[in-house]
Amino acid sequence: VLTRDEAQTRAQLLDVRRYTIDLDLTTGDETFDSRTVIRFTVRADQDVTDTFVELKPAELRSVTLDGQPLDPETLDENRLPLKNLTAGDHELRVDAAMRYSHTGEGMHRFTDPTDGETYVYTQLFMDDVQRVFAAFDQPDLKAVFELSVKAPDGWTVLANGITEHTDGVWKAAPTPLISTYLVAVAAGPWHSVRTEHRGLPFGIHCRRSLAPYLDADADEILDVTRACYDRYHEKFEEPYPFDSYDQAFVPEFNAGAMENPGLVTFRDEFVYRSAVTDTERQTRAMVIAHEMAHMWFGDLVTLKWWDDIWLNESFAEYMGYQTLTEATRFTDTWTDFGVVRKGWGYDADQRPSTHPVAPEAVNDTASALLNFDGISYAKGASALRQLVAWLGEKDFLAGINTHFTRHRFGNATLADFIDSLAAATERDVHAWADAWLRTTGVDTLTPRVTGDNGTYTLTVERTGSRPHRIAVGLYDPDLTDEGRLTLRERLDLDIPQTDGRPIGKRPALLLLNDSDLTYAKVRFDPESFRAVRNGLSGLPEPLTRAVVWNALRDAVRDGELPPHTYLDTARAH
Template sequence: MPSLTRVEATARGAMITVLSYQVDLDLTGGERFRSQVTVRFRAAASAETFVEVKPARLLAVRLNDRDLDPGALTENRLPLTGLDEENTLFVEAEMAYSNTGEGVHRFVDPADGATYLYAMSFLDDVQRIFAAFDQPDLKAPVTLSVTAPPEWTVAANGQLADQPSPGRWEFAPTAPLATYLVSFVAGPWHVRSDSHDGIPLAVYCRRSLAEHLDADLAEIMTVTKQCLDRFHEMFDERYPFGKYDQAFVPEFNAGAMENPGLVTIRDDYLFRSAVTDSQRELRATVIAHEMAHMWFGDLVTMRWWDDLWLNESFAEYLGTRVAAEATRFDRAWVTFALRRKAWGYAADQRPSTHPVAPHEVRDAAEGLLNFDGISYAKGASVLRQLVAWLGDEAFLTGLNAHFAAHRFGNATLADLLDSLAAASGRDLRDWSARWLRQAQVNTLRVAASVAADGRYAEVAVVQTAPASHPVLRPHRIGVGRYLADGTVLRDEVDLDPETDRGRTVLSGLSGQPAARLLLPNEGDLTFAKVRLDPASAEAVPLVLPDLADPLARAVLWGAVLDAATDGQWPVADLVRLLAVALPAEPEVIIVEDVLKLSRPLVDRYLEPADRDAALAVVARTCAQLLATAPAGSSAQLAAARGLIAAGSDGDLLTGWLAGRDVPDGLLVDAELRWALLRRLVVLGAAGAAEIDTAAAADPSAAGAERAAGCRAALPEVAAKEAAWEIVTRNTDLSNRLVEATAGAFWQPEQAELTAVYVDRYFAEMPAAALRRTPWVADEVASLAYPRYAVAQSTRELAAALLARDDVSPGLRRVVTDADDDLRRALLARTVAAAVVAT
């Protein structure tokens, strides 16, 4: 189906004004639901346009006093001609449920057979629910009515106005909404209600997850209330959408979606097993992130998808900030420095990089591709840098002016910059041109010269940019000096490319005692790669375990991991550093993230024999952590997971799975059992029979996903063929089951078994991608990429695929970026081999 272009959206936006949507849905049928919508809109007299709808069957269309031919529908576009100044459009259709997390997703809970529905209208899928002028700048109030089975509960964006009969739910008109924010949930939901500061609150989940919601309800509600309070302190505009519901829904594609009045969140965030505090922090940050969208995206909406950063960058920044400031999860910036920024740095250095605020996004499909680490993590980092430069008071004053000027409307980058410039008295045009309109990342290096007496002759920060994107940026950063006697000093410096031309001397350091470690970007205020001077790099193993500030440790770990990714820090040295520093690391967040971020480097940058040796070191390190962690603690769970993932001791893992020799305090619950079983499957120490037994013991949706992953990981010819069939051809299974299969298919230990599928990926994935919706197709293609086939022949196959003209934009981006990752891995192996040879 054609994707709406910016040119088309601009023309239609100038031609019509949508006044209201009156939507009536009947959910009492079988495989389809009935949709009726009445759209009232103004238009230039005799204008011509189109409305979007994606029906299973279009039943009736009436424009003003004329019946239109349903056969005029071409793909998803229904022409509208001869418009009056005031128009009423009525469209009735049968709509299909989806199993892809888009439109109205229908889920049958394997735990109890209950059926649940939720609506996901993003990015252009409101058309799967009712006919609409589907673009973000045509906002209008939505009045929804739903007929459902009488035993169901229905919730929507608006507040319930009336329930005239069992099964009939009529909701009050909403404030003006962008079409991609319309949502509802329907089914036999378990509901818990509360209120705070005059705002009704509710939380929804499936009945089979009721005990898990109830166990965490106090924490979820506390975080919600704390975040509301903090946003009300920051913003003059109170929460503007009446009630605040949060529905934990099954098989959700994203982490969550900011539908005003009814936020939908993937129900993986209702924990059925023991979790670490970093997982609880992530849930709190997600809650704060979606709440930030109530102002950034919902109250004031981007005009077009080129200003996506006005939604996601702000929600990412404010979600992290508010979680750190208002909840018990005050280490949220530590997580951001290590986990989220690693995502942003990786995205910004790939061939598909793009500016935070692109000059143009041609169509909605291209907009979908930009939901990445640049729009989220880099954009949030840029905002944190902006706050450091402008000051928080001017920043918040500008935001409040922005809300007041564009309340319930749309805005652009230029609109926001005008508000911030007026509040701060600073001209932001050059700043935005460098930070928002230019792609790629700068590198900051410390250049230090030390005199014979051990004192600095000069210390400078040198800023460079890649040749492909030669832009230097203004940075306000901290430089940490860690002296031999334990003293920690911090110097704040402004890097101004206009005056220092990329080399900024730190005044006042000449004659000062040389530090053991110089850490640029201490405090993590900017978005830049960090490279240490040679003396500091040599001192890292000695200094890192003793750094008191967890944010400084996160920044330093990030620098080391990034250097390893670039092939400038040998992965073998990274593993040795991990063995030295992690046993002394008190922050579970850092332990988990270092293990997670280093694992792809171990799996891909090392030759197989070296990989096995490195994983043995990782396993021993995790065992050491496990031995010293308090019983029942997050640290104990993180160490156990790390040991399971890296371990090769089948007897130990089998014993734990059977409940033998389990460390005191470690609960081998559902999720840990699946982790143990999957590792045993990969090692060839468990098979299909054990998977079937585990699946029978865990008849939940999560259990079905874990079982799918285990079956795909089986080191058997038949199992791989069955999994490949699911990945490339099966459209009956839900999005999450297909993704679980794709994600577990490739295993470094099974390179010989899966070698034949390397060619098959490039031969079959273009057709496979066309069988699925773009969101799911891109995720499956990414998960199914032969990422462990580190060979030049894999790159040649990628090049051949990219030369074809029948490759979808999403698959093209997936292959381009994955091929670049393989390029790095091959380079690292070549460098390592050269070092060994010399």
């Protein structure tokens, strides 16, 4: 386990320039050969110093530092000490045999029971690069990676860059500066569908036994990919920063997908083998959009340490849903977010194990892994959606583009991100970040309606401390269709309010957080609750209905609504 203090110390000592990695996948079923050359510099302001490189070999054959052999027996756990380093340039060479994995980390190996074909692929996230090659394994020691892979006859090797092969050896184009955890290889007798978009090679890949199913969906997958690519180029001033875009659907994948630059890996359950609902197709499209957003936020600009992992995931989550809505036929994705994802965030945030969206102290990689939850994804994305509502999309995108320009192919922190946003607006983004990202729990918003004779005023009571910009929906009975409710007006409202908001005639239903722009529990006044019980399914928009269902669910969870009342409502609507 690497600690934050160790990573900061090593980053002050070293500049890592280039990795040259040679992998041999022809040595058997249990292990593969890994030969690595790391060229790095010890900074001139350092005295003679010690550090270490990470490696988890089956057998460490040899190590040389600047041409002098090191004792392989000094490898302790996963650390190989490098002692008495002087200021200036150094070259480390490591020759090792590495174990294939069958549990998803490192270099995973899979033999397809359908046809006996074998496939391997990497998953190097967090601290698993050391299962494949020796590395200074932390996100802020970015380097160029030059990769060659010897593979069996009939295999194709995919990597972060375009690959070419001669006599069974595949060479990938050197990468731009990227982090160790983003290096990727996928090798095997892939079935591939290739195309080109705006001069960039696009490819989708799966194991051969799934070829008919990938072919059946190839147009849809590539259409979504092209649409998202084009929309991101409308939003972002920085062009796509890599030389190709491959998407590999791989077997036995531990996660949903991984944003390796130029070679995104997906679980191959996304290659649908039977009839599926349109919602499942939308989910696949959202994952495609999510991972592509990472090409900028995560890959081009990478976190400095794992305490900011939420920023990668929340940004990709927000951008995935928003871009899919804007650029594809899946125009109702925020309803899916409200139904499927948001409850995940609310539940995680109300447990004793809750944590801020942006925790201030993540001491090591093991602690960081615990933060991959509904808070980092759903609550963080909800916070960004609220930020866009509060700041305005124009200023939000201006801040994002400033961030990309300032930190391209580098590393950045939450403070850097907030500073970039602050440069695009006069609003106090730093205070907003403290209120939203450094606190835990869920605010509750409750409406109070006062007045008579057709002149009513709305006041919103808040339990909690965050500012909110919300839409308030005013719904009246549909005189032409009994049981339906029609939208009279949506009001924009900033909470806390300075005074009551006139709303004119009393609506049948007054719905706080209509459009689901903030992250908060909402309650109903008595008259609105009666309208919900009688007319929930008659609300005209699915996102509005999702907000209502979530509000009812939250009230049950908090002991304010009897479960049988909820079930009666569910049975009716």
